[in-house]
Amino acid sequence: MNDCIFCKIINGEVPSYKIYEDDETFAFLNIHPMSKGHVLIVPKNHAEDLAHGSEGDSVAIMKTLHKIAPKVIEALGATGYNLGMNHGKIAGQEVFHTHLHVIPRYEGGARTFDKNEASEQELNDVKKLILEGIK
Ligand code: 5GP
Numbered sequence: 001m002n003d004c005i006f007c008k009i010i011n012g013e014v015p016s017y018k019i020y021e022d023d024e025t026f027a028f029l030n031i032h033p034m035s036k037g038h039v040l041i042v043p044k045n046h047a048e049d050l051a052h053g054s055e056g057d058s059v060a061i062m063k064t065l066h067k068i069a070p071k072v073i074e075a076l077g078a079t080g081y082n083l084g085m086n087h088g089k090i091a092g093q094e095v096f097h098t099h100l101h102v103i104p105r106y107e108g109g110a111r112t113f114d115k116n117e118a119s120e121q122e123l124n125d126v127k128k129l130i131l132e133g134i135k
């Protein structure tokens with residue numbers, strides 16, 4: 001899928017703030033985070049959404065969630081997170097390559113689903129903290 005932005009991120013054609021990768025999945029920071037440390041977990045195989053992908057890829061996404069989510073929130077001082085997945089334009093899906101949103105939540109912080117601007121510096125700082133936690 002040449003025109004898929006997430007395929008391009010996975011194969012390195014487009015840069016990303018990568019925080020995790022294994023044979024089946026790839027995880028990186030959302031450049032318009034709904035909270036600090038908003039991560040997207042994607043299967044490496046292209047499919048427009050979960051239902052169009054394989055069961056194996058659905059399992060792989062959840063395995064990656066298990067592996068990284070506790071470390072992500074601990075590294076950032078969050079105490080919980082929202083998971084999200086938009087299926088179809090009507091549901092707000094903008095990128096048609098399956099992705100699971102992991103949105104950390106902080107004590108006393110907002111719990112909105114508004115997108116925020118984040119500077120390269122901020123995203124790099126968050127990535128560094130997460131990678132130190134994932135080591
Ligand atoms: P959707 O609305 O499809 O569930 O979410 C797509 C998400 O991908 C949006 O939250 C958007 O900020 C994010 N996104 C879109 N383009 C890029 C990109 O080039 N890099 C990264 N890291 N995230 C992107």
Ligand code: ZN
Binds near residue numbers: 045046047096
């Ligand atoms: Zn794709």
